[in-house]
Amino acid sequence: MKNKIITLAVLKEARIDENRTPFSPTQISNLLNKFPNLKIIVQPSNRRCFKNEDYLKAGAQITDDLCSADIIFGVKEVDVSTLIKNKTYLFFSHTSKVRQYIGQVIVDKAIIYKKELLKEVIKKNITLIDYENVRDVSGEGYRYLGFGRFAGIIGTYNTLNLYLKLYNKQPLPRAFEINNYEEIKKLINKQNFNKLKILLTGSGRASKGAIEMLKHANIRQVSANDYLNKKYDEAVFSNISPKKHVERKDGKASSDQDYILNPHEYTSKVKNYLFDTDIFIACHYWDSKLPKLFSPKQTKEFKSLKIIGDVTCDINGSVPTTIRSTSIAKPYYSINTISMKEIKLGNKGIAVMAVDNLPSELPREASEEFGNSVISEILPYLINEDDGRIDRATTASNGKFFPKFSYLNQFIKSNR
Numbered sequence: 001m002k003n004k005i006i007t008l009a010v011l012k013e014a015r016i017d018e019n020r021t022p023f024s025p026t027q028i029s030n031l032l033n034k035f036p037n038l039k040i041i042v043q044p045s046n047r048r049c050f051k052n053e054d055y056l057k058a059g060a061q062i063t064d065d066l067c068s069a070d071i072i073f074g075v076k077e078v079d080v081s082t083l084i085k086n087k088t089y090l091f092f093s094h095t096s097k098v099r100q101y102i103g104q105v106i107v108d109k110a111i112i113y114k115k116e117l118l119k120e121v122i123k124k125n126i127t128l129i130d131y132e133n134v135r136d137v138s139g140e141g142y143r144y145l146g147f148g149r150f151a152g153i154i155g156t157y158n159t160l161n162l163y164l165k166l167y168n169k170q171p172l173p174r175a176f177e178i179n180n181y182e183e184i185k186k187l188i189n190k191q192n193f194n195k196l197k198i199l200l201t202g203s204g205r206a207s208k209g210a211i212e213m214l215k216h217a218n219i220r221q222v223s224a225n226d227y228l229n230k231k232y233d234e235a236v237f238s239n240i241s242p243k244k245h246v247e248r249k250d251g252k253a254s255s256d257q258d259y260i261l262n263p264h265e266y267t268s269k270v271k272n273y274l275f276d277t278d279i280f281i282a283c284h285y286w287d288s289k290l291p292k293l294f295s296p297k298q299t300k301e302f303k304s305l306k307i308i309g310d311v312t313c314d315i316n317g318s319v320p321t322t323i324r325s326t327s328i329a330k331p332y333y334s335i336n337t338i339s340m341k342e343i344k345l346g347n348k349g350i351a352v353m354a355v356d357n358l359p360s361e362l363p364r365e366a367s368e369e370f371g372n373s374v375i376s377e378i379l380p381y382l383i384n385e386d387d388g389r390i391d392r393a394t395t396a397s398n399g400k401f402f403p404k405f406s407y408l409n410q411f412i413k414s415n416r
Helices: 025-034 050-060 107-121 148-166 182-188 205-218 224-229 256-261 296-301 363-377 379-383 388-391 407-415
Strands: 006-010 040-041 071-073 088-091 125-132 197-201 236-240 246-248 266-268 279-281 307-310 331-334 348-353 394-397
Touching: 025 040, 025 050, 025 363, 107 388, 107 394, 148 182, 148 205, 148 224, 148 279, 148 348, 148 363, 182 205, 197 205, 197 296, 205 236, 224 236, 236 363, 379 388, 388 394
Parallel strands: 006 040, 006 071, 071 088, 088 125, 197 236, 197 279, 279 307, 307 348
Antiparallel strands: 125 394, 246 266, 331 348
């Protein structure tokens, strides 16, 4: 960024329930002060968690016209009709997990949207960089940025609140009504969760956020072995990694390397923990190559399981009860464990929390944390010299999918 004028832009989010932003006004002010050759455009929005005037005061230009932008930053799904030719876009497109839908009859509106988005990206020679795929050198390792911590925090708060709601206790105000993490911590700290047993999966940001909330709720963490074998007179939770709880279907010896190469040969052992679990909170990474945690038929065997909080929210993914996502306005539904059909929310069947934009309940704090990560982990490698992380996260450019994502050609060409 030595001499060339570079123009960044912040999109107005298309979803009516999305109020996050990739940069706060304070972050934009700091960037403009640090880099005199930087210009920043912000599309006006009345839903965004920060006011248009605050961005104007920070030095940004407020306009709907992004044609002069070099790089355009959003958060969630964009309005396909507004995509501009030959531009570079960064947002969570969630398009890398569609492999399972190739050749399938697609009725899910979210998957149909992904197909239309990718078609337009190719047609308009757009460079699409997905935040979700900005990872370390392995390409499947540590994610450099994300809203995962706040997803885990809010998802766990919502799940515990669902328990209070269903089992004749006084539910707490919703997180978006409080809109302050410190106040949420004080509230959850005063609750009594009796002898609940909670299983938590995952090892990334989301699970760490979930652990934060569980500890603020005075729920004690125990080892996986103790969770399976001991009885408790207090609320406890255990955190396990699904990839560490698998076994080969044929009973042969397994290894991490073999699992990576042949995941289809494996089955999950996570179900062994669910027979004596009251609440299951899913925060693990999953894609269609990996084994599901349990089958729909096995769901009815978990007699103690009352609630599933699916923070990862993969529809028809590793957690079979997640048959659809939910909204902040209506975050819960129940599942009949025999028919696996949705039923009225209540204490029959298993109650599900599957909100797909959880951090939007604490948008300011979540956006600040995310923006700091974009500034430190994305911008230097996007604008100056890439160490490989941007290249690995690039889904498409110059009218072609990058080799790693070449399977998307089959996805968009399918007529189903």
